[in-house]
Amino acid sequence: RMPKKGGPAAVLVEGLRFPSGGIVLQGSDLFFGDTAWSSALPYRLLKAPVAGGAPTVLAEGPTGDNGNAISRIAVKGTDIYWIDKNSLRKVAAAGGEATTMASMSKPRDLIVSGEYLYWTESSALASGETRILKRLAASGGTPVILSQTGDVPQRLAKPVRVEPEGHGAGLVETVDLVSYQIESAADRDSLLHPRRLAARDEVAGHQRRWA
Numbered sequence: 001r002m003p004k005k006g007g008p009a010a011v012l013v014e015g016l017r018f019p020s021g022g023i024v025l026q027g028s029d030l031f032f033g034d035t036a037w038s039s040a041l042p043y044r045l046l047k048a049p050v051a052g053g054a055p056t057v058l059a060e061g062p063t064g065d066n067g068n069a070i071s072r073i074a075v076k077g078t079d080i081y082w083i084d085k086n087s088l089r090k091v092a093a094a095g096g097e098a099t100t101m102a103s104m105s106k107p108r109d110l111i112v113s114g115e116y117l118y119w120t121e122s123s124a125l126a127s128g129e130t131r132i133l134k135r136l137a138a139s140g141g142t143p144v145i146l147s148q149t150g151d152v153p154q155r156l157a158k159p160v161r162v163e164p165e166g167h168g169a170g171l172v173e174t175v176d177l178v179s180y181q182i183e184s185a186a187d188r189d190s191l192l193h194p195r196r197l198a199a200r201d202e203v204a205g206h207q208r209r210w211a
Contacts, residue, residue, distance in 0.1 A: 020034060020043065
């Protein structure tokens, strides 16, 4: 950990193997994964205090596959969700038994939006690799295919409102986006995929920008 404006870094957790899945902050805890890249040792989903300290193992992956690791982690309420090489899994943030919510092929990304989990995966077809966008209720059920084309992004991003500071015109950094409608128009729920960083855009008042 280090100050946003720069400065010396502080070590929060020591003794990790190869970190994986990124870092997710929820309340006063950090959630992250590590792996040994060994078929004899499982990957681990870990929790540690944001102030630093010894990590707690919340869940472990199966053994027998040295290429399996956590690739993405998402949090909703008191539950932690993650994807590994071939499955979507869930465990309570307080600990307990982990459950498998769905099987998948070559998962790429995972996010939580509203009451749903969204992820992308790939399917190797005779005509080439096809990317698939799926949705599943956070409470469980049957996954729904929302899109199955080469245009589905590997990475997903949630919309974030950006407003200029103060009043009147201002300058904000923005991102060009491609929107994927995943609910009815009335729900106004879209997945956004950042394509590239754009130049600074002039914004009048408190006009919305997505990033």
